[in-house]
Amino acid sequence: MSFWLGSSAPCSNPSLAWSMGNGGKGRILIKFPLPLDNGWYKEQPCTAFRCFQHRKERGGFTHEFIVLELLDGSICRIERMGDPDARFDALSPRGSVAHDIAQCFRPDELDQACLDSSEIIAKVELPYEYDLIDVLKICRAIHEGEETRNYTLQVFNCYFFSLAIQVCLTRLVADWEDQESSERWIFQINKEIAALPNMSLNSPLRDRSVIFRVYCALFPGNGNHDSENRLLEDIKTWLHFWITWGIKRDVEYRINNTLWHSTIDSGLNQLVEDKMKKVVVNFLGFRSLSGLFTLNDLKKTSALIDLKLKLMLDLIKLLDTVDMPRDSTLNPGCRPLRSKKINGANTHHQALPELSFNESQPEATRNSQDFLVDWKWIARQLWAWLLQITVIMCGVNLFAPRKDSVMCSMLDEQLESMTKELEHPKMAEHLKLERFSKQLNALSKKKPAIWSRNSNPWIDICHCIAPRLSVNSWTAASKENEIYEPNLYISFCSEAREVEGAWLGSAETIQSELIETLSRVWQSIRDDPPVDLSGPGYCGRFFFTNGAGETTLILPERLSSSEEVKVFISDALSSGEIDKGVRHVKCSLCKNKRAARIWEIKPSNLERHICTHFGIKGYKCIVPDCSMQFTTKDQWKKHIEKKHPALAGPSTKEKHPGGRGRNEQAHG
Known part of the structure; x- marks a missing residue:
């Protein structure tokens, strides 16, 4: 890492900048959108490479950079530096404008690359040919991040920039998305679903989650042990159907978005839990609807039955809309990615006129005109540091509550007490239901509301499946990760300690932020579709x-x-x-x-x-024995009305009384 408030690169002389028509010589400031059909990239005689180096200056400010060994014997030096006109901005959390620079050197100009003063940290030989564009796409992913596009001494410095290129290029060749591995994992999960235990007294599923207890309290005729076992068998049937359908694509997508091999296990477990949630929500909705037609107790009024159904559906809606805590490193909401694996040279690059740029938010980076603001920020940091030292020396503990802290409502804890009242045998049924309805209505208005990690309605089933699953399917093909990733973590620790030693932050925080941010960079790498630009x-x-x-x-x-x-x-x-x-x-x-x-x-x-x-059919019939799938919700509703009329409620019919909708006519 370079603790220098400007540029420590040996080739930072402005006179060495590239200009149009000089044969691609000179350095270029990487900015997006970046033209490919003319300019610096177009003028390079060779852009392919199969080997790259991560290098570090031996002395001085220990600047780090990447060297690409091009196939014609040339090299391309790529590095990050801070804005020389706003040096103190690099000390602030926002940072300064990052100067990401690339420069190619011909075989007879290698001495001008100033490599003798540096040493190789890592050298990677790739199995396929890569192009400069592949590196530029990584740079673009860094620039499109609101934080990573700036230069900060604490995290987003030359070390981060070089490491991002090294890690992402190496991940590109990791064949984790192979079909055989995913099929082995899918076979394993189906085997574990079939082996789920019954709800016997000694079963881990005996301690039912609150949502199942509410269901049995609302429909007590289904509350005996045999009915519970039938309930579980039905859930297993739904699990086989829902998890088998389309899970291969989901597994490949989840693996494709995973940068660290050590996180595959947690990522796939999260996938199982996400699928489990969908199954539980849809299954309980189906059972609640079918419960209307299987209750034979004629003493119950239709109003009471309707109230029970409404309560169950409201509870399912609450379950479906409130998120549970997630591991932030999984990033489930990232944009869809195409396969990043490259088999041979990328001839499609020639069809791209430029690398586009999607700026997430307007630039918030300060420039040199904000110099006085930086001194105010530094003064505040020094004052806080002096105050902290004084407090520690006096032996006083300070507790500074956050102004933006929000009390979080735990759904499972409140539903637990509500369910106990609902299960009370001596309370009148209509009184219990009315009271439960009021409490449920009040609970739905509390924001934010979450399920605790170990109490959501599907966690019991997940605990019976997930511990028996493993990533052995991918481990056999990825033995190199057993050496590669630990070495990277050692590098993270060293960098974090260096930052902490300069009083720029906590080593533990820096290391965690590096790992998480690099994952986001990997997930943001995208391709530009080739476009015919022959017309105006x-x-x-x-x-x-x-x-x-x-x-x-x-x-x-x-x-x-x-x-x-x-x-x-x-x-x-x-x-x-x-x-x-x-x-x-x-x-x-x-x-x-x-x-x-x-x-x-x-x-x-x-x-x-x-x-x-x-050919995407995202709407599946809710009846387990029916395998029909549909592209639109309208088609799904009409199928329910025609094939399963007993399940077609008023909400299914009121919007679509018959015939094709206007958009469907346009499409058909």
Whole structure:
């Protein structure tokens, strides 16, 4: 790490900057969007490489950088430096504008790269040819991060920049998404589902979660042990159906978004838990609906039965909308990614006019005009440090409550007491239900509300499955990680201690932030779709407008789930690439007679159309024995009304009394 408030690179002379037409010589300040069909990249005689070095200056400010060994004998030096005109900004949490620099040196110019004063920290030989564009995509992912685009001495410095390139390039060649490994894991999980124990007295499932207790209290005819076992058997059937359907794609997606091999286990366990939640929510909803038609106690009024059903559905809705605590390193909400594995040279790079740039938020980095503000920040830090030293010397403990702290409501704890009243045998049934309804209504209004980690309704089933699952399927093909990752963690610890030694932060915090931030960088790496720019007009990442003013939505090569489609549509409509007056677009995947068709810019309309292109059927029939799947919710509702009329409630019919909707007619 370089504890220097400016640039410590030997090639920082402005006179050495690249200029158009000089054959690609000179250094370039990496900025996005970055042109590829002309400029610095286009002028490089060779851009392919199969080996790179992570180097560190021996003395001085221990600056670190990356050297790419190009196939023609040239090298490309890539590094990060702080803004020389705003040196003290690097001390602040925001940091200064990062100067990320690349410079290529021909075989007869290697002495100008100033490598003799540095030593190799790591040298990686890659099994495939990579291109400079692959490194630039990593740089773009760093620039698109709100924090990582800036230079800070504490975290986002030359060490972080070099390590991000090293780690992401190495991860690109890790073949963790292979089909054989995922199939072995899926076979293992199905085996464990089949082996789930019954709810006997000695069973780990005997201590039922609160949601199952509420269900049995509302429908006591199903509360005996045999019924409980049948309930579990039905859940197992649903688990087989829901987890088997589409889980291969989910596993590959989860693995593809994983940077650290050591986190595969926790990531897949989280996937199982997410699937389990969907199964429990949908299954209990189905059982509640079917309970209306299986209760034979004629003494109960229809109003009482309706109240029970409403309470159960409200509880399921609460269960479905309130999130449980998550491990922040898993990042379940990240954008969908295509496969990052590269098999051979990337010829598609030549079709890209530029590497686009999606800025998450406007730049918040201060420049040299904010110099006085930096001194105020430094003064505040010094005052806080002096106060802390004084307090410690006096033996006084200070407790400074956070102003923005919010009391969090634990759902399972409150539902536990509510359920005990509901199970009370001596209380009148209508009184219990009315009281439970009021308490449930009050609970649903409390924000934020979460389930504790070990008390959510599906955790008992997860505890019976997850401990028997392992990542052995991936370990056999990834033995190199047993050496590679521990060495990286040692490097993290060394860097964190160096930061702590300079009084810039806690070593433990720095190490944790490095690991988490590098994962986010990996998840943000994306491809630009190749676009035909032969005609006049504007082209962005999501939309192409020709000379006639016709706008086309550019779809990626593949989207694998309705969630990915929704994220893509959201990103496209919020990209700002089309004028607000545009109401209809063409589709880049529509061919022949359909190529001229236009589609209304509505998220639901576009989602239906895109899902049809990729064969995505995200709506499955809620009846376990029915294997029908549908692209739209309208199709799903009509199927329920026609094939399973007993389950078709008023909400299913009121919006769609019959016939095809306007959007479906346009699509069909």
